[in-house]
Amino acid sequence: xxxxxxxxxxxxxxxxxxxxxxxxxxxxxxxxxxxxxxxxxxxxxxxxxxxxxxxxxxxxxxxxxxxxxxxxxxxxxxxxxxxxxxxxxxxxxxxxxxxxxxxxxxxxxxxxxxxxxxxxxxxxxxxxxxxxxxxxxxxxxxxxxxxxxxxxxxxxxxxxxxxxxxxxxxxxxxxxxxxxxxxxxxxxxxxxxxxxxxxxxxxxxxxxxxxxxxxxxxxxxxxxxxxxxxxxxxxxxxxxxxxxxxxxxxxxxxxxxxxxxxxxxxxxxxxxxxxxxxxxxxxxxxxxxxxxxxxxxxxxxxxxxxxxxxxxxxxxxxxxxxxxxx
Amino acid sequence: xxxxxxxxxxxxxxxxxxxxxxxxxxxxxxxxxxxxxxxxxxxxxxxxxxxxxxxxxxxxxxxxxxxxxxxxxxxxxxxxxxxxxxxxxxxxxxxxxxxxxxxxxxxxxxxxxxxxxxxxxxxxxxxxxxxxxxxxxxxxxxxxxxxxxxxxxxxxxxxxxxxxxxxxxxxxxxxxxxxxxxxxxxxxxxxxxxxxxxxxxxxxxxxxxxxxxxxxxxxxxxxxxxxxxxxxxxxxxxxxxxxxxxxxxxxxxxxxxxxxxxx
Numbered sequence: 001x002x003x004x005x006x007x008x009x010x011x012x013x014x015x016x017x018x019x020x021x022x023x024x025x026x027x028x029x030x031x032x033x034x035x036x037x038x039x040x041x042x043x044x045x046x047x048x049x050x051x052x053x054x055x056x057x058x059x060x061x062x063x064x065x066x067x068x069x070x071x072x073x074x075x076x077x078x079x080x081x082x083x084x085x086x087x088x089x090x091x092x093x094x095x096x097x098x099x100x101x102x103x104x105x106x107x108x109x110x111x112x113x114x115x116x117x118x119x120x121x122x123x124x125x126x127x128x129x130x131x132x133x134x135x136x137x138x139x140x141x142x143x144x145x146x147x148x149x150x151x152x153x154x155x156x157x158x159x160x161x162x163x164x165x166x167x168x169x170x171x172x173x174x175x176x177x178x179x180x181x182x183x184x185x186x187x188x189x190x191x192x193x194x195x196x197x198x199x200x201x202x203x204x205x206x207x208x209x210x211x212x213x214x215x216x217x218x219x220x221x222x223x224x225x226x227x228x229x230x231x232x233x234x235x236x237x238x239x240x241x242x243x244x245x246x247x248x249x250x251x252x253x254x255x256x257x258x259x260x261x262x263x264x265x266x267x268x269x270x271x272x273x274x275x276x277x278x279x280x281x282x283x284x285x286x287x288x289x290x291x292x293x294x295x296x297x298x299x300x301x302x303x304x305x306x307x308x309x310x311x312x313x314x315x316x317x318x319x320x321x322x323x324x325x326x
Numbered sequence: 327x328x329x330x331x332x333x334x335x336x337x338x339x340x341x342x343x344x345x346x347x348x349x350x351x352x353x354x355x356x357x358x359x360x361x362x363x364x365x366x367x368x369x370x371x372x373x374x375x376x377x378x379x380x381x382x383x384x385x386x387x388x389x390x391x392x393x394x395x396x397x398x399x400x401x402x403x404x405x406x407x408x409x410x411x412x413x414x415x416x417x418x419x420x421x422x423x424x425x426x427x428x429x430x431x432x433x434x435x436x437x438x439x440x441x442x443x444x445x446x447x448x449x450x451x452x453x454x455x456x457x458x459x460x461x462x463x464x465x466x467x468x469x470x471x472x473x474x475x476x477x478x479x480x481x482x483x484x485x486x487x488x489x490x491x492x493x494x495x496x497x498x499x500x501x502x503x504x505x506x507x508x509x510x511x512x513x514x515x516x517x518x519x520x521x522x523x524x525x526x527x528x529x530x531x532x533x534x535x536x537x538x539x540x541x542x543x544x545x546x547x548x549x550x551x552x553x554x555x556x557x558x559x560x561x562x563x564x565x566x567x568x569x570x571x572x573x574x575x576x577x578x579x580x581x582x583x584x585x586x587x588x589x
Contacts, residue, residue, distance in 0.1 A: 073496060075457065079457075105445075105453040106454075106457040106467060110461040113426050113430075113457070116423055119422050119423070140337070140339070146350075146555065149554050186465065189496065191496070193494050194494070196491070256363055285586075287562075303563065303582070304579065305566070307575075308569075312572035317579055320580045321580065
């Protein structure tokens with residue numbers, strides 16, 4: 001039986017990144033459609049925790065201990081190990097799936113170069129059809145939807161966050177330790193991992209985003225944005241104008257040169273909806289905007305536009321959310 | 327210091343006109359070409375690093391159709407020293423595998439300290455090419471850079487790599503490949519002087535024959551991936567517009583979120 005491989009990505013403390021739990025869940029669905037065995041691959045200095053978590057989602061996990069992963073960037077090390085496994089596999093997998101975040105993209109690019117396997121990127125859906133894997137993508141900032149396949153029958157897919165909800169399998173999978181390969185790529189030393197004040201969970205993974213734009217007026221205005229995000233268990237986002245003004249960190253920027261997000265709810269406060277921002281959030285499930293200007297571009301793609309002062313509407317909204325029972 | 331910057335022309339995302347042709351490839355007549363946004367941040371970082379070092383040069387490398395010198399010229403006007411335009415009709419329809427391989431072949435003869443690229447491009451948002459080029463060249467990849475600090479004496483470079491909670495401080499020997507983000511700083515506008523100077527700057531063309539690559543091993547005919555179907559996404563429903571006082575607006579938001587089971 002052919003295989004689908006899911007490459008687990010580590011959290012800083014050695015656990016499994018949420019995106020990998022989602023990719024593993026997706027792989028299980030695709031595997032069921034195509035009668036493929038799903039195998040998780042966990043690579044780290046001490047991969048047992050990550051491998052165990054991955055095993056909650058897929059029937060079999062191969063854990064590879066790579067001591068250098070402790071103090072070196074993960075992606076080059078992982079790509080070399082996966083290339084080694086591919087070389088040793090009797091029948092290589094039909095798909096290698098990984099998240100479309102920074103680590104996954106770096107790993108996929110290096111793995112593609114090492115193996116010659118094609119790569120389809122930032123998938124918004126993956127299915128198994130009679131013709132093999134069908135990968136849906138949203139190029140040009142979501143202006144198009146495309147379905148692509150691999151001409152050679154197999155390849156690498158990077159998957160966007162929030163494509164599926166991570167659901168553990170009914171039964172836990174088995175974990176088996178595997179021998180690592182000698183690395184063929186130069187490792188990059190990590191001298192320090194610095195946490196900055198106010199840093200939140202990765203915004204690409206957020207189910208709810210409350211975002212502020214130029215209309216928020218300054219760093220103090222983001223206080224209300226943050227309060228609303230906290231009340232909704234969401235994450236704060238921002239437009240480039242707000243980031244360029246120094247009101248909030250670049251890590252929270254949504255749009256063309258920032259993050260591409262697909263939350264269930266996007267609450268846009270004082271955001272006009274210029275194309276550069278729109279391409280980062282237009283696939284959100286529900287878009288609610290508060291803006292003084294009823295003719296702002298966001299009026300054309302929001303589900304609900306409340307015309308008014310964002311501070312007045314935001315404060316009233318916060319009060320109502322806090323007054324909810326339970 | 328010699329810094330090479332990878333530059334990709336992309337359809338202008340602000341034009342809204344991007345589409346695919348019948349062959350499933352980008353219809354390059356559909357929207358005007360501009361330098362990809364994240365490539366501009368890479369170029370700006372390169373120009374700043376070059377200004378801080380003696381006898382520095384910045385070389386642009388672009389794999390693009392024959393019409394690309396226009397966008398390359400704009401990037402030269404920002405202050406780069408010269409351009410290398412990798413172009414060959416056999417490259418049309420190349421997949422990411424061919425692209426990384428051909429770029430690496432064009433870079434191999436060059437002697438450089440740093441190779442800078444944007445983390446991704448606005449057309450496909452793939453973001454795999456910098457890592458692919460680094461792997462082909464056997465060079466370290468320092469990705470998602472928010473700050474770049476070379477130490478020319480020690481021949482090393484440190485990069486702050488953006489992480490979900492802050493940043494990782496990376497270090498590698500030079501030469502190294504660095505993928506660049508907007509956090510590196512706003513790109514400069516070309517000055518009139520820069521635009522004039524760019525007219526006489528050298529753009530060297532490299533064909534597949536120059537790179538000693540067999541044309542039958544790249545391009546659309548041997549692409550590893552293919553677009554099977556392209557369509558316009560279903561339009562979002564009509565926008566409900568609420569005017570009135572703040573309480574009314576807030577109440578409607580809460581109703582909608584409850585109705586859609588978001589809260």
